[in-house]
Amino acid sequence: MATLAVILSIEAVLVLGAxxxxxxxxxxxxxxVEADGFAFVACLVIGFLWAGLAAVGVWLERRWARPLTVVWQLIQLVVGVGALEGLIAGPLEGVVLIALGLAGLVLVFTPPVTRALARVRG
Structure with missing residues (x-):
C-alpha cells in the first residue's frame, strides 16, 4: 500500500517539476503558438492535481483513489510510449514513465491494496 502511495507521490512531484x-x-x-503553450501548461497542472489527489487518496486508503490511480497510470503509459517514439521528451523519460506506470498498475491490483481501498470508511 505504501509503495503505491510513494510511487504516486513521486509521479506528482515529477509532474510538478515538469x-x-x-x-x-x-x-x-x-x-x-502562445495558446498552445498555455494549453500545455494547463494539462500539466491538471496532471499534477490528478496524480496528487490519487496519492492523497491512496495514503488515506480511500475507495475513490483506485479509479484515479488506474486512469493516471494508463495516461502515463501512453505518454511514456510517446516519449519512446520521440513525440515528446526522450527515450529515457519514456522508460521511466512506462516503468512507473506498470509498477503502479500492478500494485493497484494486488490483494493488499485492493482490500485496503475497498474498505468503507464512515
Missing part, C-alpha cells in the same frame, strides 16, 4: 520547467522554458523562449 510544469515548473515548462513555464520557465516558455518564459525564456516562448512557445510557437
Amino acid at each position: 510544469t515548473a520547467l515548462t513555464i520557465v522554458q516558455f518564459a525564456a523562449h516562448g512557445a510557437r
Whole structure:
C-alpha cells in the first residue's frame, strides 16, 4: 500500500517539476503558438492535481483513489510510449514513465491494496 502511495507521490512531484520547467522554458523562449503553450501548461497542472489527489487518496486508503490511480497510470503509459517514439521528451523519460506506470498498475491490483481501498470508511 505504501509503495503505491510513494510511487504516486513521486509521479506528482515529477509532474510538478515538469510544469515548473515548462513555464520557465516558455518564459525564456516562448512557445510557437502562445495558446498552445498555455494549453500545455494547463494539462500539466491538471496532471499534477490528478496524480496528487490519487496519492492523497491512496495514503488515506480511500475507495475513490483506485479509479484515479488506474486512469493516471494508463495516461502515463501512453505518454511514456510517446516519449519512446520521440513525440515528446526522450527515450529515457519514456522508460521511466512506462516503468512507473506498470509498477503502479500492478500494485493497484494486488490483494493488499485492493482490500485496503475497498474498505468503507464512515
